[in-house]
Amino acid sequence: MPKGIAASPGITIGKVYILEKENFCILEYKIKKEEVKKEIERFKEAVKEAKEQLQEIEKKAREKIGINESYIFRAHLSILEDPLLIKGTLNRIKRQRLNAETCLRNTLRDFPLRFAAAQTGLIKERFRDVEDIGERILANLVNRPTFTLSHLEENIIIVAHDLTPSDTISMQKEKILGFATDVGGRTSHTAIIARSLEIPAVVGLRDITKRAKPGSTVILDGNTGRVIINPTAKQIERYQEERQKFFSYKKRLQSAKDLPAQTIDGREVELAVNIAGPEEIDVALENGAEGVGLYRTEYLYMNRTTLPTEEEQLEAYKEVAQKANPYTVIIRTLDLGGDKFISHFPVPQEMNPFMGWRAIRLCLEKVDIFKVQLRAILRASHFGKVKIMYPMISGVEEVRKANKILLEVKKELKEKKIPFAEDIDVGAMIEIPSAAITADIIAQEVDFFSVGTNDLIQYTLAVDRVNEKVAYLYQPTHPTILRLIDNIVRCAHRQNIWVGACGEMSSDPLFVLILLGLGIDEFSVSPSSLLEIKKIIRGIKWEETEEIVLKLLKLSTPSQTRRFVQRRLSKKIEQILEKE
Ligand code: PEP
Ligand code: MG
Numbered sequence: 001m002p003k004g005i006a007a008s009p010g011i012t013i014g015k016v017y018i019l020e021k022e023n024f025c026i027l028e029y030k031i032k033k034e035e036v037k038k039e040i041e042r043f044k045e046a047v048k049e050a051k052e053q054l055q056e057i058e059k060k061a062r063e064k065i066g067i068n069e070s071y072i073f074r075a076h077l078s079i080l081e082d083p084l085l086i087k088g089t090l091n092r093i094k095r096q097r098l099n100a101e102t103c104l105r106n107t108l109r110d111f112p113l114r115f116a117a118a119q120t121g122l123i124k125e126r127f128r129d130v131e132d133i134g135e136r137i138l139a140n141l142v143n144r145p146t147f148t149l150s151h152l153e154e155n156i157i158i159v160a161h162d163l164t165p166s167d168t169i170s171m172q173k174e175k176i177l178g179f180a181t182d183v184g185g186r187t188s189h190t191a192i193i194a195r196s197l198e199i200p201a202v203v204g205l206r207d208i209t210k211r212a213k214p215g216s217t218v219i220l221d222g223n224t225g226r227v228i229i230n231p232t233a234k235q236i237e238r239y240q241e242e243r244q245k246f247f248s249y250k251k252r253l254q255s256a257k258d259l260p261a262q263t264i265d266g267r268e269v270e271l272a273v274n275i276a277g278p279e280e281i282d283v284a285l286e287n288g289a290e291g292v293g294l295y296r297t298e299y300l301y302m303n304r305t306t307l308p309t310e311e312e313q314l315e316a317y318k319e320v321a322q323k324a325n326p327y328t329v330i331i332r333t334l335d336l337g338g339d340k341f342i343s344h345f346p347v348p349q350e351m352n353p354f355m356g357w358r359a360i361r362l363c364l365e366k367v368d369i370f371k372v373q374l375r376a377i378l379r380a381s382h383f384g385k386v387k388i389m390y391p392m393i394s395g396v397e398e399v400r401k402a403n404k405i406l407l408e409v410k411k412e413l414k415e416k417k418i419p420f421a422e423d424i425d426v427g428a429m430i431e432i433p434s435a436a437i438t439a440d441i442i443a444q445e446v447d448f449f450s451v452g453t454n455d456l457i458q459y460t461l462a463v464d465r466v467n468e469k470v471a472y473l474y475q476p477t478h479p480t481i482l483r484l485i486d487n488i489v490r491c492a493h494r495q496n497i498w499v500g501a502c503g504e505m506s507s508d509p510l511f512v513l514i515l516l517g518l519g520i521d522e523f524s525v526s527p528s529s530l531l532e533i534k535k536i537i538r539g540i541k542w543e544e545t546e547e548i549v550l551k552l553l554k555l556s557t558p559s560q561t562r563r564f565v566q567r568r569l570s571k572k573i574e575q576i577l578e579k580e
Contacts, residue, residue: 291327293524321384453503
């Protein structure tokens with residue numbers, strides 16, 4: 001039974017449609033000197049057409065999945081202005097005097113060189129986006145319609161080597177039951193859109209296009225990442241039941257919406273959400289979020305050709321702060337780099353982007369950019385409850401440097417008599433082992449901690465968090481991780497500051513109980529997990545989680561901790577979630 005990466009939850013059963021994109025047959029021919037102008041016009045016309053097509057797709061995306069996810073298509077539009085792609089092709093036409101199709105194809109072929117050092121995650125995805133746009137222009141040049149999934153008649157499951165975001169957005173939820181692809185990861189744009197559209201999806205199946213035959217029946221389980229080809233009648237019956245269970249489970253979760261995140265024995269924790277922009281705040285609050293524990297501001301800097309101005313940033317932060325009031329919004333300063341990058345910012349290519357010039361390191365050097373953001377955050381603090389959080393802190397000196405800059409910005413605002421919360425809390429993300437080990441020192445300089453488990457696991461265990469090949473080594477219950485979090489919490493509490501957890505561990509029912517037992521005070525989770533996590537917290541005694549953690553901390557290997565956690569908590573979680 002093929003097993004891939006569960007990219008979008010839900011179970012579906014249907015007939016396979018193999019989506020094969022035909023390659024363009026491109027003729028290469030020389031053009032005369034007097035034809036160059038005409039050829040350039042032809043290319044520009046094809047780009048203009050692509051722009052109109054993409055604007056139409058972006059409009060549809062906005063209507064279907066909201067402004068937040070439609071940014072992907074705005075990014076596609078910005079690719080149409082990429083000098084390397086457009087000017088590069090135009091220069092080739094002028095210099096080489098070859099037809100536009102050939103010049104564009106050759107420009108596209110050169111693109112991987114530029115992206116050579118960036119073999120992971122979103123950067124790789126972005127290269128696929130460029131290819132996608134290039135194909136669109138080529139299709140316009142050779143005057144043939146690009147394939148669109150909206151033409152499909154039947155209820156089907158798409159099986160493809162890969163899907164682009166524009167393929168995914170063209171999917172009609174009523175007709176396309178789900179999709180399975182050979183490649184891809186959970187962070188791909190395609191997976192992001194699938195989750196927004198609530199289309200079940202499994203990616204990274206390696207050879208599903210070879211194994212599944214057109215028209216055959218498959219069961220696609222987006223919860224576990226399993227795909228069953230030609231299932232038996234019994235398997236179909238079982239999965240239909242599973243499907244019904246999934247629906248009623250989702251419905252049942254709503255009952256905890258207005259209740260506090262409190263354990264049976266009365267420990268109340270804060271349950272906030274992670275957001276990437278103001279568009280997400282309404283739904284999160286409707287689902288009972290107690291504020292924002294992590295506002296990933298870097299998305300404001302992405303997919304555009306200039307840096308966001310102070311006013312633009314103020315508008316975004318203010319909107320979230322006002323809507324979330326009386327709850328708190330923790331605004332994380334720019335966390336660029338790693339798998340998040342912006343094309344208009346001169347970050348040199350690096351061999352190890354996750355460990356390179358990024359986040360707070362970049363901000364402490366590009367002080368002007370940092371100050372604009374700090375000013376916007378401080379000004380937004382006048383309109384609600386706002387806290388500042390620094391990402392990727394590796395030691396206390398970075399906190400001190402950042403705080404010094406913050407103080408300067410505060411002084412400037414005061415001089416100009418611009419109002420802001422003067423006693424604004426400042427926190428540090430603890431997501432690098434060096435910070436976790438020196439948490440006692442850092443705790444003296446900040447008002448709170450938030451544990452970034454996504455990166456803490458990556459850096460501690462030396463496992464690239466976006467590489468599916470080493471995913472088996474990414475172990476949240478590794479004894480080292482448990483000990484590090486234990487140390488962080490102890491150091492924070494000794495210093496009388498609170499400690500949150502905003503990595504994906506908090507969005508997982510099993511791990512959230514371990515974090516609870518370790519003494520975490522605040523959980524910031526992905527909005528779609530909020531109700532499930534609240535139910536879990538409400539279904540257990542804090543005392544019990546503490547007992548489990550005490551035993552866990554005595555174990556020496558990841559296999560032992562994993563087995564222990566499974567034995568002690570899996571059944572319990574099932575029972576809690578099944579309860580009415
Ligand atoms: C983390 O590292 O756990 C985290 C929450 O930050 P990000 O996922 O944005 O790196
Ligand atoms: Mg992080």
